Amino acid sequence: MAPQREVLVLVECDPMETRIAVLENGKVVDLEVEREPRIVENVYKGVVKSVIPGIDAAFVDIGLEKCGLLYVSEIVPSGVGVSGNTDKNQFHSIRDAVREGDEVLVQVTRYGGPRKGARLTTRIGIRGHYCVLLCQGSDHVGVSVKITDDNLRERMRKLGEQLRPLDCGLIIRYHAANATPEAIALEVEQLYKRWQKIVKDFALSPSPSLLFSRPSIFADLLWDIAPPDTKRIIVDSEEEAERIRALAKELRMEFVDRIEVYKGCSPLFEHFNVEPQLRTIFEPIEPLPSGGYLVIEEAEAGTIIDVNTGRYIGTKNAAQTIFQTNQEAIEEVVRQMKLRDLSGIILVDLIDILHSRDRSKLMRMFEQLVKRDRTPTKIVSLTPLGLVEITRHRRGESLWKVMTKPCPHCRGLGRVKTALTLSIELRRKIRSFAATLSPNETGEIVICAHPEVASWLVLEEENMELLEQQIGRTIVVIVNPSFPQEHFTISLRSSEAIQPSLVGAEFICSLKALLPPEEPMFAVHGNKLVRLNVEGDNKDFVTVHVVEDGRWFCEGEVKTTTKVEARWSWGT
Incomplete structure (x- = not known):
């Protein structure tokens, strides 16, 4: 019989960094670290700086260090600020869509990294707890793939058709499955008012300007980070606990009574044995329970994860040893993707699978586990070489890149923690x-x-x-x-x-x-x-x-x- 699942969410607030950890039976399964608010989902009034026909894209100044990249496929003909005209639903070329100096309404869809600008779109999506309002160029109604019951999916789709504004589309999120139609309708109304305010602010604001910021980390905590069966949300600051309670009354009423203030003397993460578990996220080698291990290496083009049996020799035969190690590896890979905030292209080199039935079991298991990831993650394929190809939405730099810097002694071949990171750790x-x-x-x-x-x-x-x-x-x-x-x-x-x-x-x-x-x-x-x-x-x-x-x-x-x-x- 499987042990009863006990979920705790820990919120550690420091003036320079907020950390949120999700624990299942004492094991850290998810982690969010915020020093500066992320920019993905932010909406800006931008200025087209240059039009590049060779890549059918434009560089748009949105007030950040680097201009964002806006491809012609992401430009809605009727979008706010779009100067081009066409009878079709899509522009043929970037020159038909925008000109240098045009002021356009754009949203960040993907963080570009330290060397590239952010990816932009004019298809604005405003996220709520129960749904996402699709503004500009969409009348689509979709239902989250995490809702698997066919009858419920159809019921949610029909509800979305009834509730969506005439000039917008709507995506029903997983959380709406247990919500009342009245609660979903109220949120749609609030999101539409927010969209109307963005359009109004576009006309009045200088360019470039930030018109709408993504929800705060505490809103993300209540919406997406904390699982529905969370028993306790423990915060180490009375002031921040009150902020989260006030937000919970608006967003997740069922969580209000689960929020409590930590009164212990030692730091919150140390008291719940989180710090020792987090120390390994900067290490390339991650051990597995049976003696195998993962080797995790981040590179510019993607992340490579290699699976090794290590000292594990099994008890029956080679096929069973390989299957057991791969099974443990898949569970740990999904966990490490969340803890390290890995994104982009991820390749997992499983140990050679001897039987096709084992391969099918492992891939089904992989698919089920990534469905629990709050960051959109897709398993593309299992190659003939045994490589599992995964793509994971890029929200920002991985935790390893945020909290470390290139080592001055080895010129970037290795990494050391920044002085800022060390000073925060010294406070703890x-x-x-x-x-x-x-x-x-x-x-x-x-x-x-x-x-x-x-x-x-x-x-x-x-x-x-x-x-x-x-x-x-x-x-x-x-x-x-x-x-x-x-x-x-x-x-x-x-x-x-x-x-x-x-x-x-x-x-x-x-x-x-x-x-x-x-x-x-x-x-x-x-x-x-x-x-x-x-x-x-x-x-x-x-x-x-x-x-x-x-x-x-x-x-x-x-x-x-x-x-x-x-x-x-x-x-x-």
Whole structure:
């Protein structure tokens, strides 16, 4: 008899990062990490910058670093801002559709990555909990493939025909299966009003402009991330828990009483043993229960996952050993796609399958498992070489690429965590350390870290103040430039310990070496960070006068500009 399924959703809120984990019987099966809101589903008023007949596409400025790419097949003849005219449902070429300087209404359908612009469409889709409103050029009514009962599908399709606005299409989502027609009708009405507001804002807004943002991560939590049978949604912040409750009253009333605030001393993810499970998502090798393992390698063109039997030798015969390993591998591949947020083209190299009946069983199992993925995922085929071809919708960079950067020592052949990521992890380690201290152990917590990691840690004073409030102790930050970035120490010392004062000290520093590089603000003198105000100063070297001591950093003033010959290499 299968064990009873117990589903928990954990929400860990940090000022710089929100993490949501779904646990089934204690095992992490889904993960969402957000530092900046994703752009897929955002609607923009864009400007056509160039028309490229060779690829039948136009580059559209939507206000991001790179222009988005709009193919002619994604342009609706009657779309808002589309200047071309045609008697057909589709333009023949990009020159017939738009011209340089045209202002068009577009939506991001796919994240382009660091080297490409986002993919755009004029076929706007506005997502709700029960349905998706298809605006511009569609009168289609569809039903989610996750609804498999034929009678229910037909009933949902007829309901969609009744509810859709005359100038829009409608897709009925899986969640509508258990909803009342009145609830679905109310949502359709709300989505249509939102569409009318977008059209109105298009006429009044400058270009480029963001007209509509995708639902927040908490809306995604209630709509898609939390399974229907979720027992508890545990949040480590009273304020954010109230926000989620208020949102649940609008979106998922059944979840309101399941939301609770975590009161423990140790960090939420550590208390529920999530952190140890997440450490492996940056590793290329993922072990399987019976002794086999996966090798996961992300590349520019796609992701390759190799299945190996490892030390597993089975108990019966080779066919059974191969089938058992492949079965475990398929379950873990689907899990890892969600945890690592893999997308695009994914190739899974299963161990050679000896019997055709085993092949059919494994592929049916694969199909069933990917249906549970909230991100659209399609198994394309099983090639004669035993490669399972999968495509998974690209919402953004994978977690591995977001949370790491190319290693400066191996020039990108390997990767290390960014200083920002390390500083966020250091915040968690501080909370963990404080949770181990008894009330009798008094004093202040001393952090010694690499200067760049420390600079990210103390960059926002309100975040440090919040951290001190959470742990109930003061924090002193010192730096050691000789530390590797990932190395740090945390210790407890008496609050009466004498800290040498740097007030009155003067030193020369290079403005090009201020930390962190993305927000240059801190110089390093001895074992302390010194905050400077050097906006608009384009000199290379300056003399700094320390005017005030501090627990996290000292305050410094730029005294004079210093001319230093290029042959000298000054430190910070």
